[in-house]
Amino acid sequence: MKNFIAESDIVEVTAPADVASGDIVAVGGLIGIAVSSALSGKTVALKTTGTFELKKTSNQAWSSAGLTIYRDASTGLATTTASTNPPIGVNLAVAANPSATGTVRLNGVFGLPSAAQMAAGDA
Template sequence: MKNYIQPGAMMSVTAPATVASGAGVLVGMLFGIAATDAASGASVEIATAGVFDLPKTSAQAWTAGAPIYWDPAEAEATSAADAGNVLIGCAAAAAANPSATGRVRLNGAVPAAAVPA
């Protein structure tokens, strides 16, 4: 195929803020995990698929398979489908309330809400 670019599991994006390796990066509706540290405005590789331990809303209990969102205001994963939160995948394992991290399987897809009607 002449028009094939790449699998898309790793993508280069412009860091919207200073990010550390392993941190969540949200660019529009594209979410991934930074592979390296990057300054705001610099190019950074992000993993858009896979299973990662991410900071989570501590006061939530997750069940395996529950939908998980990224809260850009708090820079953490959450089970709350609040306005402004972006669906990033599902819980790969149960997480207790309280706990600081949760295991998330990234879906690698742009949420349907981002598709114009």
């Protein structure tokens, strides 16, 4: 294919804030997992596909697999709260309340509004 550029499951972006390896990072409509740590304004690689153990909102129970998981815009944590948070994927395992992490399969398609965002007119 003449117009193919790259697989793009790992992309380099400018870190919007200081990030640690494994953080969920949002840059505009792009969301990925930081491959390494980076200071704000420096280049960081983001993995946009795959399955990860991510930091989550501790006081949420993920009671079944397949729940839509979002990136909490205020905390940067994985959450089941849609609100105005962008979707990042689905959970693959139950996570207790409380628990610090959950297993999430990234959906690889970011910047898509959630149903709540569409209903609120934020999309």
